[in-house]
Amino acid sequence: MLKIEKLPVIFLVCAGRAGGGLLHSLLDSHKQVITIPMELKFYEMWDRLSCDEIKSYEKMVETWTTKTKINRLKIGIHYGLEENINNYTNCDFEKFTSVFSSLLKNIEINSRNVFLALHQAYALSIDQKINKVKQIIEFCANPYHLEEALSDFPEARFIQVIRDYRGNYSSWKQYFLNTNKSLFSIHGLKCNSLINHIHSQLAQATKIAKDYEKIVGSSNWLVVRHDDLHLYLKNTMLNSKDLKIMNY
Numbered sequence: 001m002l003k004i005e006k007l008p009v010i011f012l013v014c015a016g017r018a019g020g021g022l023l024h025s026l027l028d029s030h031k032q033v034i035t036i037p038m039e040l041k042f043y044e045m046w047d048r049l050s051c052d053e054i055k056s057y058e059k060m061v062e063t064w065t066t067k068t069k070i071n072r073l074k075i076g077i078h079y080g081l082e083e084n085i086n087n088y089t090n091c092d093f094e095k096f097t098s099v100f101s102s103l104l105k106n107i108e109i110n111s112r113n114v115f116l117a118l119h120q121a122y123a124l125s126i127d128q129k130i131n132k133v134k135q136i137i138e139f140c141a142n143p144y145h146l147e148e149a150l151s152d153f154p155e156a157r158f159i160q161v162i163r164d165y166r167g168n169y170s171s172w173k174q175y176f177l178n179t180n181k182s183l184f185s186i187h188g189l190k191c192n193s194l195i196n197h198i199h200s201q202l203a204q205a206t207k208i209a210k211d212y213e214k215i216v217g218s219s220n221w222l223v224v225r226h227d228d229l230h231l232y233l234k235n236t237m238l239n240s241k242d243l244k245i246m247n248y
Helices: 020-028 042-048 057-066 069-074 080-084 093-105 111-125 146-152 165-180 194-216 226-231 233-238 242-246
Strands: 009-014 135-141 157-162 184-187 190-193 221-225
Touching: 009 020, 009 146, 009 194, 020 135, 020 157, 020 226, 042 111, 042 135, 042 146, 057 069, 057 093, 057 111, 069 093, 069 111, 093 111, 111 135, 111 146, 146 194, 157 194, 165 194, 194 221, 221 226, 226 233
Parallel strands: 009 135, 009 157, 157 221
Antiparallel strands: 184 190
16 A cells, blocks of 8 residues: 555754755655655654554544644645745645545554655645655654654665854844744743754754764765755756765
8 A cells, every 4th residue: 555665765854944944845846756845843743742652543644634734735835934825735635634544544553654654645645646756755854853763764864954054043033033023932931042042953953963974874864055055056956966865
């Protein structure tokens, strides 16, 4: 039932506001790639929703189609600040749900199979030709759950997006102003300044990414500069190591 289970899997990782969404959207336009068009964070959500405790395929389908970003496919494809204005989607959500359900009904319920079923269901919901696909790419963003990803997909490869810290700061600043109306993030009794937030995000994500790069090896870990996507898009996408790691 899982026609894509032998496809190579690539995880796209980055720190917050590093520009991973841009690269993801560029890769999403390639016919040989299956990728759900959002920052899915599959393994983070798997843990957060206690999916290991879900034994029935009906409950698993309900969980992923109602409690995750997947439900946004009903009305649009959402990235960051555009989520309030972007209302376009080419996903047949009823077909997606039906295929996802039929797949899980006939396979073992575990994180690897659910991950693959989600991506196969999405591909079929947009009438993508699976026999033409060469890669699965998941935009997991932060690198905090790569241990689980490697457990399910030991041969997985990774693309890390990094950004000039000045651009990263500017993006976080605009995000804070748009969402908090100030340069402080307030959650309950905690008040976190923009500077502290950026330092924490970048320092933690960078350290974890470097640790995993050592584990999987540099040949399976590709670093792409967000700034190069703006300044040298064609060269970055076509003439670098991207070709080798993507097997195009």
